[in-house]
Amino acid sequence: MKVEMVDLKSQYNKIKAEVNTGIQECLDNTAFINGPAVKEFQKDFEKYLNVKHVIPCANGTDALQIAMMALDLKPGDEVICPAFTYVATAEVIGLLGLKPIMVDVDENTFNIELKDLEKHLTPDTKAIVPVHLYGQSADMENIIEFAKKHNLFVIEDNAQAIGSDYTFTDGTVKKTGTIGDIGCTSFFPSKNLGCYGDGGALMTNNDDLAIKIRMIANHGQQKKYHHKVLGCNSRLDTIQAAVLKVKLKYLDEYSTARNKMATYYDKNLKTVAEIQVPERAQNSTHVFHQYTLKVKNGKRDELQKYLGEKNIPSMVYYPIPLYKQEAFQQYVEGNFRLPVTEKLCSEVISLPIHTEFDQEVADFIISEIKNFFSNN
Ligand SMILES: *Cc1c(COP(=O)(O)O)cnc(C)c1O
Numbered sequence: 062m063k064v065e066m067v068d069l070k071s072q073y074n075k076i077k078a079e080v081n082t083g084i085q086e087c088l089d090n091t092a093f094i095n096g097p098a099v100k101e102f103q104k105d106f107e108k109y110l111n112v113k114h115v116i117p118c119a120n121g122t123d124a125l126q127i128a129m130m131a132l133d134l135k136p137g138d139e140v141i142c143p144a145f146t147y148v149a150t151a152e153v154i155g156l157l158g159l160k161p162i163m164v165d166v167d168e169n170t171f172n173i174e175l176k177d178l179e180k181h182l183t184p185d186t187k188a189i190v191p192v193h194l195y196g197q198s199a200d201m202e203n204i205i206e207f208a209k210k211h212n213l214f215v216i217e218d219n220a221q222a223i224g225s226d227y228t229f230t231d232g233t234v235k236k237t238g239t240i241g242d243i244g245c246t247s248f249f250p251s252k253n254l255g256c257y258g259d260g261g262a263l264m265t266n267n268d269d270l271a272i273k274i275r276m277i278a279n280h281g282q283q284k285k286y287h288h289k290v291l292g293c294n295s296r297l298d299t300i301q302a303a304v305l306k307v308k309l310k311y312l313d314e315y316s317t318a319r320n321k322m323a324t325y326y327d328k329n330l331k332t333v334a335e336i337q338v339p340e341r342a343q344n345s346t347h348v349f350h351q352y353t354l355k356v357k358n359g360k361r362d363e364l365q366k367y368l369g370e371k372n373i374p375s376m377v378y379y380p381i382p383l384y385k386q387e388a389f390q391q392y393v394e395g396n397f398r399l400p401v402t403e404k405l406c407s408e409v410i411s412l413p414i415h416t417e418f419d420q421e422v423a424d425f426i427i428s429e430i431k432n433f434f435s436n437n
Contacts, residue, residue: 062422062425064373064374064413064422064425064426065374065413065415066251066376066413067414068415068416068417069251069255071415072415072416072417075417076307076308080304080307080308083098083303083304084304086303087303092299093298094296094299098300098302099297099299099302101302102309103117106262106264106305106309107264109236109309110236110238111235111236111239112236112238112239112265113265113267113271114267114268114271116262116263116265116271116275117260117261118262118278118295118297119259119295119296119297120247120248120249120260120261121218121220121245121261122152122247123293124247124261125149125150125153125216125245126153126156126293127263127274127293127295128216128243128245129154129157129159129216130157130293131243131270131273132214132242134157134159136158137158137160138159138188139159139160139162139186140154140160140187141164141173141181141186141188141190142154142161142218143163143164143172143190143191143192143194143402144163144165144166144382144402145165145166145194145383146192147192147220147378148386148388149218149220150192150218151163151383152388155389160185161383161392162181162392163382163389163393164177164178164180164181165399165400165401165402166194167200167401168405169340170194170197170199170200171353171409172191172192172194172197172199172200173199173200173204175203177399178204178207179207186213188214188215188216189204189208189213189214189215189216190218191217191218191241192217192221193218193219193237193238193345194221194222195221195222195339195347195351195378195411196221196225196253196319196347196348196350197222197341197346197347198222198225198240199217200342201217201229201344202229202230202344204241208241214241214243215242216241216243216244216245217237217240217241217243217244219237219238219244219246220245220252221253221351222237222253223238223246223252223253223254223312223348224254224312224348225316225345226346227240229344237345238264239264242265242267243264243265243274244263245261245262246263247260247261248262248305252350253319253348253350254309254312256304256308257301257304258301259298260297260298260301260302260305261295261297276289276290277292278293278294279294279296280293280294315416318415318418319348319349319350319415322414322415322423323347323349325423326412326423327339329423333430335356335357335358335360335434335437336354336355336357337354337355337357338354339354349414351376351414352411352412352414353378353409353410353411353412354410354411355405355408356408356409356410357408358437359407360437361377361408361410363437364430367433368433373413373425373429375412375413376411377406377411379409380406381406382398413426
């Protein structure tokens with residue numbers, strides 16, 4: 062049996078006619094840069110997210126960088142982010158001459174931990190970047206309250222949780238990415254809403270920030286050849302927008318299918334003593350960008366090797382805490398460590414998860430995991 066980590070091919074086959082028509086239209090009207098599909102997708106996405114402004118850009122990393130640029134932070138200002146995340150989250154902070162302050166995460170939700178966040182607050186703290194890791198929201202109600210109290214900006218890294226709903230205590234429901242000052246997302250092919258190349262977007266309900274973000278993403282100009290600030294060149298490709306316009310219509314279906322596979326994994330794997338199936342956060346729906354187990358008997362790497370031998374792909378997101386990366390040594394003391402992040406880096410393993418649920422594939426993966434633990 063051939064198992065893929067992310068099955069983009071069967072997904073494409075189901076929407077082939079629509080996608081091909083969309084791409085063909087771009088080719089026929091040769092509006093490759095800022096063609097009609099970009100604006101159309103932007104409008105559809107604003108409606109889906111129930112947010113005032115979506116600003117498409119070239120990729121998720123650019124989105125984070127542009128968000129940071131739009132807040133007028135000064136060199137040396139501190140920006141708090143989790144240490145257990147993809148490098149892009151912290152990388153852009155450092156690139157802009159700001160100081161990434163890495164904090165620990167909750168061992169069950171994998172998202173930023175409030176108590177550790179509070180510990181790292183200083184007079185130089187200016188912003189927080191919660192990451193909605195693996196597909197469910199960070200504890201946004203408390204993060205927003207904390208940010209308000211200390212006058213901090215909140216930039217959501219929503220690259221992994223697009224479509225997820227967060228419910229506040231008063232019953233208000235918001236899509237992740239639309240809760241903080243600015244939300245950022247990525248349309249990298251394997252993301253839940255992925256295109257067929259690179260893409261990204263920022264979202265905000267703040268009109269002034271939206272104007273600034275658009276300007277920065279377009280060489281700092283609002284009027285052609287009048288450059289107000291230093292910006293960059295970050296656009297969503299028209300062909301990618303055409304793909305996204307089609308895929309957005311199916312995003313909720315995809316999330317449902319991912320949940321179906323996750324629930325099936327849960328049901329069949331929760332009886333295995335050596336592993337812990339993912340916990341659901343209280344106030345968030347889960348869109349299962351990743352289905353991530355914790356291996357409790359120290360045999361994560363052996364399990365991964367075993368699965369590999371059975372042609373079952375798996376991934377470790379992420380094997381090394383950011384503060385142990387060479388590139389980040391300038392921001393931490395040599396002995397800096399965060400216990401939960403370190404533990405997770407040695408325990409987590411993500412299994413294949415698809416937008417088309419195939420029970421035969423799931424059964425095969427489950428039986429091999431059980432085989433491994435019955436001998437280990
Ligand atoms: C994918 C990802 C990004 C970066 O997105 P790109 O489009 O690859 O630049 C940023 N943060 C997180 C958490 C991601 O998963």
